[in-house]
Amino acid sequence: MAIGYLGPEGTFTHAAARELRPGADLVALTTQAQAIALVEDGSIEGAVVPVDNTVNGVVLPTWDALLGTTASRIVADTLVPVTFNAYALTGDVVPEVVVSHPHALAQCARYVSSLGVPSRAASSTAEACASLAPGEVAIAAPVCAELYPVATIATKVEDGAGAITQFGVVSRDDVRPTTDRWTTVFAALPERNAPGSLAALLTPLASLGCNLENIVARPLRGSVDYVFLLFVTDLDQDREASALDSLRAQCSGLSVLGRLAAAKHSRPDGASGIPARLAPVRS
Ligand SMILES: O=C(O)C(=O)Cc1ccccc1
Known part of the structure; x- marks a missing residue:
């Protein structure tokens, strides 16, 4: 059976799909x-x-x-370094609009603003190349120069070198990582929206020696409550089972959205990634 990806050919997701599922029947789709x-x-x-x-x-x-x-969850993942080029139908384009996937536009904000023209979201970077019109500049992967009838007008237009995107395979099969340790992404709905509920949910994870690497709150539609996505690292089978037990005791809803095993991101610019506003509070 087929593996879907955000198409068309030449997207970063396509590169990840070829790496994660080599030889699979890959089907280009329009949104995740x-x-x-x-x-x-x-x-x-x-x-x-x-x-x-x-x-x-x-x-x-x-x-x-x-x-x-x-029934679906993330079962495998990989890290893909991303770098972007700018393309037009002809090398002498006078830009009127810059078009790409919103992530690409965000990662190339300085170049986009240097063009001094409006930007428009495309469903993917490669789609921006495939549907390029006169006066448009598309931002996409270097491989698009070989796949589409475009002229390269600038290379490496990203704001900072070393950006990495993590891609995952969504599956209905409950395949476990083959690595010793992984990150499990739990979706947790605390039993009560009351002082201390979130702390009560999280504190036992520390006692289990699990590292809460990231936490993201998503609004629960139709209510004022939030569901918390907990990215908990350093788990193996036993620790994950203990984490599930301790979360279950504090939640009215709980699920595993995926397991991520690819090596953790390294911060590309070291300490320079810290915004000036967050300058050290102690000297
Ligand atoms: O549009 C693409 O090529 C995608 O795969 C989505 C995306 C866009 C920018 C960075 C990483 C992934």
């Missing part, structure tokens, strides 16, 4: 929500989707789509 829905209803075997990146953080549409499923 569509891809995840097709996995959930059994129309395709799996889907490759972006889950996190070093510039924008967790990819919310992916996790929100997973929250809308009951």
Whole structure:
């Protein structure tokens, strides 16, 4: 059966899909929500989707789509370095609009603003190349120069070198990582919205020796409550079972949205990634 990915050919997701599922029948789709829905209803075997990146953080549409499923989860992942080129139909383009996937536009904000023209979101970087019109500049992967009839007008247009995107395979099969340790992403709905509820949920994780690496609150539609996505690292089978037990005791709803095993991101610019506003509070 097929593996879906955010297409068309030449997206960063396509590169990740080839690495994660070599030789698979890859099917180009238009959004990660569509891809995840097709996995959930059994129309395709799996889907490759972006889950996190070093510039924008967790990819919310992916996790929100997973929250809308009951049987699907992330079962494998990889880290892909991303670098962007700018393309037009001809080398002498006078730019009128710059087009790309919102992540690409965000990661190339300085170049986009240097063009001094409006930007427009495309469903993917490669789609921006595939549908390029006169006066448009597309931002996409270097491989798009070989796949589409475009002229390269600038290379390495990202704001900071070393950006990495983490991609995952969504599947209905409950495949466990083959590594010793991994990160489990729990979706946790605390039993009460009251002082100390979140602390009560999280404190036992520390006693188990699990590291809460990231926490993301997503609004629970139709209420004032939040569901918390907990990225808990350093887990193995036993620790994950203990973490599940301790969370279950404090939650009215709990699920595993995925397990991530690829090596953790290294901060590309070292300490320079810290915003000046967060200058050290102690000298
Ligand atoms: O549009 C693409 O090529 C994608 O795969 C999504 C994306 C965009 C920018 C950085 C990483 C992933």
